[in-house]
Amino acid sequence: MISDYSTLALRNLQKRKLRSWLTMLGIFISIATIFVLISVSLGLKGAVEEQFRVLGTDKFFIMPKGQLGGPGTSSAVFLQKADADVVEKVAGVKDISYLSAAYAEAIFADQKRFFMIAGIQGDKSRVLKEVQAYKIDEGRFMRDDEYGKVMLGSQFKYNDVFKKPMKTGDRIALNGVDFKVVGILQPIGNSQDDKLIYMQLDDLKKITNVTGLDEIIVQINDGESVAEVASNVEKRLRSFRGVNEDTQDFSILTPEELLATIGTILNVITAFLLGVAAISLVVGAIGIANTMYTSVIERINEIGVMKAVGARNSDIMLIFLIESGLLGLVGGIIGVAIGAGLSKMIEYIAITQFATNLLKAAMPLYLFVGCLVFAFLVGAISGVFPAYRASRIKPVDALRYE
Numbered sequence: 001m002i003s004d005y006s007t008l009a010l011r012n013l014q015k016r017k018l019r020s021w022l023t024m025l026g027i028f029i030s031i032a033t034i035f036v037l038i039s040v041s042l043g044l045k046g047a048v049e050e051q052f053r054v055l056g057t058d059k060f061f062i063m064p065k066g067q068l069g070g071p072g073t074s075s076a077v078f079l080q081k082a083d084a085d086v087v088e089k090v091a092g093v094k095d096i097s098y099l100s101a102a103y104a105e106a107i108f109a110d111q112k113r114f115f116m117i118a119g120i121q122g123d124k125s126r127v128l129k130e131v132q133a134y135k136i137d138e139g140r141f142m143r144d145d146e147y148g149k150v151m152l153g154s155q156f157k158y159n160d161v162f163k164k165p166m167k168t169g170d171r172i173a174l175n176g177v178d179f180k181v182v183g184i185l186q187p188i189g190n191s192q193d194d195k196l197i198y199m200q201l202d203d204l205k206k207i208t209n210v211t212g213l214d215e216i217i218v219q220i221n222d223g224e225s226v227a228e229v230a231s232n233v234e235k236r237l238r239s240f241r242g243v244n245e246d247t248q249d250f251s252i253l254t255p256e257e258l259l260a261t262i263g264t265i266l267n268v269i270t271a272f273l274l275g276v277a278a279i280s281l282v283v284g285a286i287g288i289a290n291t292m293y294t295s296v297i298e299r300i301n302e303i304g305v306m307k308a309v310g311a312r313n314s315d316i317m318l319i320f321l322i323e324s325g326l327l328g329l330v331g332g333i334i335g336v337a338i339g340a341g342l343s344k345m346i347e348y349i350a351i352t353q354f355a356t357n358l359l360k361a362a363m364p365l366y367l368f369v370g371c372l373v374f375a376f377l378v379g380a381i382s383g384v385f386p387a388y389r390a391s392r393i394k395p396v397d398a399l400r401y402e
Contacts, residue, residue: 006322013326016295020327023291026284027331028338031375033277035339038367040346041270043360048262051189052255058094059131060230060254062087062216062237077249078212084124086240087216092229097121097128098216100201102208107173108162117174117197119204122146127219132188139168139183147203150179153194154187161195174199175207189357226254284331285382292324292386300393307395320387321380328379332372339371 013020064077084098100119105112120128122144128134134141138157142149156166166172170181179199187194204210220229230252243249296303303316343361350359 024331028335030281031335032339039343042362092224119201135186137186151183151198288382296390313391317391324383325380329376332375
């Protein structure tokens with residue numbers, strides 16, 4: 001019986017093709033939007049979690065308080081090498097890396113640009129290399145005591161940062177000082193890191209006004225608790241810097257805290273955008289309700305005939321509910337197809353234009369099924385009242401209706 005009702009509903013939709021397409025417009029736009037938002041959000045969350053898996057659970061970060069944008073951003077205070085020395089002596093600490101960053105003028109091939117320079121301490125770079133998963137694409141890593149040399153992010157070679165791609169052996173002027181390129185790194189996956197220039201920390205201090213450290217990365221011994229070691233480091237640094245909980249001028253972030261913070265931000269952004277998409281979904285639902293009302297009025301005689309030959313109120317209601325549900329379902333199918341295409345397009349643009357692999361499109365089966373079921377339910381619910389009205393029409397009145 002359901003199959004007969006579905007066939008009848010499809011025939012009625014085919015008779016009114018233009019109206020059906022216009023009705024579904026709001027549905028597939030909203031479903032496409034919802035699909036894209038969830039797909040990209042899931043992909044971004046998965047990419048971030050993958051980054052943290054690479055990072056490992058045995059490291060945490062110390063940064064000056066007020067530095068929200070990472071190394072190189074403005075901060076009222078700085079850490080110092082003496083702070084790093086104190087941290088390194090805390091029980092449970094296996095090794096540390098530290099760095100500073102600043103923007104500098106770069107000149108190559110008669111072209112002037114500004115880039116962020118990361119100053120690293122050669123003999124204290126192992127943890128940093130592990131965190132960033134650095135791999136050499138061309139040349140080699142800087143040696144611990146090698147000055148006047150730089151390593152470049154992958155975009156200097158592959159993304160036309162300058163008029164011509166750079167290679168090892170090239171020379172680049174940074175704030176008027178000449179440096180030789182000894183290595184180019186493989187892509188890390190985000191444009192900020194892949195546009196970095198790396199040099200020895202002492203070289204950075206010579207060509208900029210950098211005096212302190214922007215970040216200390218701490219690795220703990222096997223079997224130690226990150227939270228416990230981080231707490232001990234925090235207490236020791238407070239004592240060394242002469243601050244208390246209220247005046248503390250540095251922050252300690254563990255992987256769990258970073259992941260929770262990023263997850264919260266992603267959820268808030270996704271919820272807001274889904275709210276915007278829900279507006280178009282409401283508009284689509286109103287369109288379906290309006291179409292079904294019009295359909296009821298146009299088919300009053302048909303309803304009267306069906307009731308005259310034995311159709312019950314529940315049969316009439318079910319026919320119209322299936323019809324409105326099919327409007328939502330077909331709109332959902334089109335919306336999911338459009339959404340999948342847009343998601344892949346966003347991923348492609350992110351990789352090719354912005355050189356980041358963080359914006360990946362995740363498309364699990366439950367996302368497809370969920371969007372289609374949701375679209376069908378929205379359509380069916382939108383048609384409840386028109387269907388109920390159709391079911392309450394009296395056969396005698398319907399047959400006499402002009």
